[in-house]
Amino acid sequence: MLSCRHIIDIEDLTADDIMSVLDAAESFKEVNERRIKKLPTLRGRTVINLFLEPSTRTRTSFEIAAKRLSADAINFSASTSATVKGESLADTAETLSAMACDLVVVRHKYAGAPRILAEHMDAHVINGGDGMHQHPTQALLDLFTMRERAGRLEGLTVAIVGDIVHSRVAGSLVPALRAVGATPIVVGPPTLMPARPEALGAEVAFSLDEVIGEIDVAYMLRVQMERAEGMPFPSIREYSRLFGMNEVRLARMPAGAFVMHPGPMNRGVEITAGVADSDRSVVLDQVNSGVAVRMAAMYLLLGGEPGGGAA
Amino acid sequence: MAVLLKRGRVVDPQVGLDTVADVIVRDGRIVEIGSDLTIPKGVTIECAEKVIVPGLVDIHTHLREPGFEYKEDVATGTRAAAHGGFTAVCAMPNTKPVCDTGSAVRFLTERARAVGLVRVHVIGACTAGQRGEALAEIGDMVAEGAVAFSDDGHGIVDSGMARLVMDYAKQFSTTVISHCEDSALVKKGVVNEGEVSTRLGLPGWPAAGEEVMVARDLALAELTGCRVHLAHLSTARSLELVREAKSRGLSVTCEVTPHHLFLDETALDGAYDTNLKMNPPLRTPADREALVAGLLDGTVDAIATDHAPHAPHEKALEFELAPFGTTGLETALPLVVTNLVTPGVLGWADLVRVMAIGPRAALGLPEMRLEPGAVADLTVIDPEARVEVSPALFESRSANSAFLGMQLLGRASEVLVEGRFALRNGKVVD
Numbered sequence: 001m002l003s004c005r006h007i008i009d010i011e012d013l014t015a016d017d018i019m020s021v022l023d024a025a026e027s028f029k030e031v032n033e034r035r036i037k038k039l040p041t042l043r044g045r046t047v048i049n050l051f052l053e054p055s056t057r058t059r060t061s062f063e064i065a066a067k068r069l070s071a072d073a074i075n076f077s078a079s080t081s082a083t084v085k086g087e088s089l090a091d092t093a094e095t096l097s098a099m100a101c102d103l104v105v106v107r108h109k110y111a112g113a114p115r116i117l118a119e120h121m122d123a124h125v126i127n128g129g130d131g132m133h134q135h136p137t138q139a140l141l142d143l144f145t146m147r148e149r150a151g152r153l154e155g156l157t158v159a160i161v162g163d164i165v166h167s168r169v170a171g172s173l174v175p176a177l178r179a180v181g182a183t184p185i186v187v188g189p190p191t192l193m194p195a196r197p198e199a200l201g202a203e204v205a206f207s208l209d210e211v212i213g214e215i216d217v218a219y220m221l222r223v224q225m226e227r228a229e230g231m232p233f234p235s236i237r238e239y240s241r242l243f244g245m246n247e248v249r250l251a252r253m254p255a256g257a258f259v260m261h262p263g264p265m266n267r268g269v270e271i272t273a274g275v276a277d278s279d280r281s282v283v284l285d286q287v288n289s290g291v292a293v294r295m296a297a298m299y300l301l302l303g304g305e306p307g308g309g310a311a
Numbered sequence: 312m313a314v315l316l317k318r319g320r321v322v323d324p325q326v327g328l329d330t331v332a333d334v335i336v337r338d339g340r341i342v343e344i345g346s347d348l349t350i351p352k353g354v355t356i357e358c359a360e361k362v363i364v365p366g367l368v369d370i371h372t373h374l375r376e377p378g379f380e381y382k383e384d385v386a387t388g389t390r391a392a393a394h395g396g397f398t399a400v401c402a403m404p405n406t407k408p409v410c411d412t413g414s415a416v417r418f419l420t421e422r423a424r425a426v427g428l429v430r431v432h433v434i435g436a437c438t439a440g441q442r443g444e445a446l447a448e449i450g451d452m453v454a455e456g457a458v459a460f461s462d463d464g465h466g467i468v469d470s471g472m473a474r475l476v477m478d479y480a481k482q483f484s485t486t487v488i489s490h491c492e493d494s495a496l497v498k499k500g501v502v503n504e505g506e507v508s509t510r511l512g513l514p515g516w517p518a519a520g521e522e523v524m525v526a527r528d529l530a531l532a533e534l535t536g537c538r539v540h541l542a543h544l545s546t547a548r549s550l551e552l553v554r555e556a557k558s559r560g561l562s563v564t565c566e567v568t569p570h571h572l573f574l575d576e577t578a579l580d581g582a583y584d585t586n587l588k589m590n591p592p593l594r595t596p597a598d599r600e601a602l603v604a605g606l607l608d609g610t611v612d613a614i615a616t617d618h619a620p621h622a623p624h625e626k627a628l629e630f631e632l633a634p635f636g637t638t639g640l641e642t643a644l645p646l647v648v649t650n651l652v653t654p655g656v657l658g659w660a661d662l663v664r665v666m667a668i669g670p671r672a673a674l675g676l677p678e679m680r681l682e683p684g685a686v687a688d689l690t691v692i693d694p695e696a697r698v699e700v701s702p703a704l705f706e707s708r709s710a711n712s713a714f715l716g717m718q719l720l721g722r723a724s725e726v727l728v729e730g731r732f733a734l735r736n737g738k739v740v741d
Contacts, residue, residue, distance in 0.1 A: 112583030133512025
């Protein structure tokens with residue numbers, strides 16, 4: 001059981017909630033390694049993946065997670081939803097609510113959209129990414145992966161590097177790291193920084209090279225050109241020189257330090273192919289953990305209710 | 312018809328009045344102010360414990376007609392104005408079509424004469440279609456009675472264009488109202504750039520986006536000699552710039568809104584309440600305090616509502632998609648009384664200064680005085696009347712108020728426009 005009804009902001013979860021999700025994910029991860037990867041836990045429950053912004057990875061991850069828990073998972077995507085016909089999100093919420101679904105996972109172009117859904121329906125809501133705001137299950141799976149690789153979370157120093165201002169991943173990961181006793185540092189050019197990164201709980205650095213020798217994790221972000229207005233740096237070449245993760249920088253990281261990326265990666269921009277494919281990169285572990293963590297989140301939101309069953 | 316207002320506290324600093332007295336109104340004019348007055352026949356209103364002031368005026372109202380009658384129209388907007396204690400409003404030109412021709416001014420003037428409950432002064436557009444590209448027919452609009460000119464809703468980003476507007480408008484001795492927003496800086500900003508924009512993941516609207524245009528328009532006012540009024544200033548620095556300009560004798564005035572005076576960005580939270588989305592956005596608590604200080608030291612000439620009605624379906628959208636604006640006509644006076652007058656921050660004479668005298672002077676509207684012979688536009692305020700801000704309160708067609716849920720104390724009980732009741736005993740009189 002979690003203390004919250006929805007997972008919309010990472011701050012909805014207490015530190016105990018976060019640990020509950022990570023611990024539950026451990027057991028689901030084991031299930032995912034079996035030949036028959038299915039549990040009856042959420043049989044008869046309906047999960048709707050309402051993806052109003054293009055997404056393949058996250059939607060697929062949630063869909064697999066729901067199906068492995070035996071929930072009926074239905075995908076709504078932007079091209080098939082009523083929103084393109086001018087229906088408001090509130091009406092969409094009430095329509096879905098009238099169909100008696102139990103959980104809605106929402107991905108939306110605009111910040112705050114999951115809150116609108118939650119206000120207009122009885123179902124639980126998981127934020128699958130809203131605008132530039134938050135992406136809490138990504139933060140949870142990142143914590144899971146860090147704990148798995150480093151053996152701990154408390155005391156880790158994590159540099160989140162690149163396009164911070166447009167990153168909902170950073171929006172959730174920074175407070176999540178704070179909650180578990182790690183130290184987040186956001187690193188990037190000022191043109192890709194939010195106005196007050198310290199408001200999220202992050203330290204700020206404009207030079208990757210200054211911090212590279214002292215970090216346990218380098219968390220690389222993609223530059224979201226589609227959200228930027230105009231070019232926020234002179235060239236990709238210069239950006240890559242200043243903020244890209246390459247073999248030289250990798251060598252300067254402390255022994256045991258590793259590299260993460262939420263995907264999709266732009267090889268040659270924020271990360272070289274050599275680093276991405278090296279054994280210091282845990283990018284695919286993140287993807288793998290994602291399914292287990294989302295199973296845990298769904299289970300803990302729905303499982304505590306009548307008919308929820310147990311893992 | 313004669314009206315006798317008995318034993319009210321009559322406050323008008325224009326004539327040095329602040330005393331308990333009776334006021335007799337007949338044939339649209341104030342005929343006598345004194346003690347123990349009687350009238351042979353007519354209506355007597357007991358005004359003990361109430362305050363009688365020159366009619367309040369809102370110089371920044373969006374009546375939405377023509378084009379957006381589903382949000383508001385002249386009839387509902389002026390009812391809301393009367394309900395809020397105003398005897399006059401100034402209608403902004405961002406209607407559909409934009410009020411940018413003499414015939415559009417005449418249309419609105421005629422609509423106001425036909426269905427308006429309070430006076431409606433028309434503000435014309437500075438540039439054709441408010442596009443910032445070419446002058447609108449300002450002379451023609453002046454001839455039809457337009458009182459001021461504004462591209463409100465948009466800043467005139469091109470400095471050369473802004474200068475042209477001021478240079479041209481100067482010949483008519485009219486006022487150019489500047490909406491200070493540099494769109495190149497503001498871009499898609501929807502909340503104050505800072506902690507809140509960071510936390511909520513919303514595009515930031517930086518204070519500098521307003522301040523650079525305040526500084527520019529003050530420089531252009533000096534260059535052109537045109538009278539310039541700065542609308543809805545929201546930051547401490549903007550007021551410092553105006554304070555400095557006034558100290559040098561520039562002919563500039565400015566207004567602040569109730570929402571910037573009584574709310575700040577800390578009201579925004581994870582609920583993403585779109586009723587708190589306005590342009591300019593709610594600023595920091597320090598900015599809010601600076602606006603109050605500006606009211607006290609005279610830097611701010613007027614409180615103006617920027618009454619911006621929107622339909623429920625428009626506000627029930629994602630924060631970034633919902634339109635800017637809050638309604639304000641029916642909450643402005645209760646907010647000022649509750650938050651400034653009752654606690655003793657402002658006196659009643661100060662309220663008159665910023666809600667009746669200052670705004671009229673800013674746009675060169677005829678003065679409304681409490682003295683025999685004057686036109687009887689006046690407002691009676693009951694400082695003890697309770698106001699619960701809920702959708703049921705509003706005469707406006709829209710209920711998108713940033714103040715929903717507040718309990719306020721103090722509101723207009725009577726409004727007389729040229730001696731006729733527009734509001735009586737707190738109820739709108741048709």
